[in-house]
Amino acid sequence: MTKKSINSEGPISPDEFKAIKLTVASPEDVLDWSYGEVLNSETINYRTQRPERDGLFDERIFGPIKDFECYCGKYKGIRYKGVKCDKCGVEVVSSKVRRRRMGHIKLATPCSHLWFVRGVSSVMANILGITFSDLEKVLYFGAFVITEVNGKLVKETQAALDREFQRY
Known part of the structure; x- marks a missing residue:
């Protein structure tokens, strides 16, 4: 499964399925699905009320908070759709991508679920x-x-x- 199939736009019709198979994702699959590594345990900056850089809600990894607007505000509007800001590194897309994007965390030691x-x-x-x-x-x-x-x-x-x- 690739990022494209995970992040497809719109609902999927039940008629498109013939079977469902659940398997354990390999480390390579997780890295393939990931949009970036979460390096910081912080979530929201208490002063700015915006996601912390490299944190659990980072806009560079998961997508922008506001529709079609990068973190720094350099690019605003749908005309910049798909542009990655050279200043803050956020891709200018719909904020709905935050629901589908995944990040990953590298652990110091292996663990079991x-x-x-x-x-x-x-x-x-x-x-x-x-x-x-x-x-x-x-x-x-x-x-x-x-x-x-x-x-x-x-x-x-x-x-x-x-x-x-x-x-x-």
Whole structure:
């Protein structure tokens, strides 16, 4: 699915659908759908009552607040439709695009969605072949999972632990 299909104008007729398929979006899909990265947790500037730059409501990412008007006011009116302001970086389009546009947030560490962890049977626990309680420990940093083992290093570490155990 591309930005074009997500952001199509107008309602879609039920006759256009033959089936609906829900899948988990890949990181590449999310980046493809995104119009920019949200870098700031701020929403609205308390003095100007306008969206904060790089924030959760940024006009450069999600589109203008006012129809066919950029943030700085350099371009106003429908005659500038589609123009991207060189001063503030906001595209001059209808404010309705804010309902369809998405941004993305890069996380410092990977995380899991609650829907895959909890439920009648934990999908993630079933896929990994571990119990729900073990999965919960891993997710909340109480335990870890070893995915690759270096045999030589294991033997050296085991020998060092045995020597230390015999000293006491």
